[in-house]
Amino acid sequence: MQQSTSQLPLATRIPALVESIKATKAMKEQYTREEATLMDELAQAEAEVTGKAPGSEGVELSGLIPEGENPYAATPAAEPEPEDAPKKRR
Numbered sequence: 001m002q003q004s005t006s007q008l009p010l011a012t013r014i015p016a017l018v019e020s021i022k023a024t025k026a027m028k029e030q031y032t033r034e035e036a037t038l039m040d041e042l043a044q045a046e047a048e049v050t051g052k053a054p055g056s057e058g059v060e061l062s063g064l065i066p067e068g069e070n071p072y073a074a075t076p077a078a079e080p081e082p083e084d085a086p087k088k089r090r
Contacts, residue, residue, distance in 0.1 A: 039064070047072035 005013050005020075043065055049056040050073050 043070050043072050046070055047074070050074075 005016055008016060042062060046061050046065060047070055049059045049061060050070070
């Protein structure tokens, strides 16, 4: 808006503000969807790096995905307990 909305008459100001708010919310929703798509792509790419994919040598992770929270990263299999380990009681 070129003119400050605070200078508009109330009958014009309120609808103008409502339209601005709706447009802002729509942009916010679009940016949220775009961010989710980009984060998903980043998670996949970082999983390739942590999985030692060809060409990943020396590639640094972004730091945007906390360690252990990448849904695409392979999780190490649980190690079997040694035979002589004390048994857990239930």
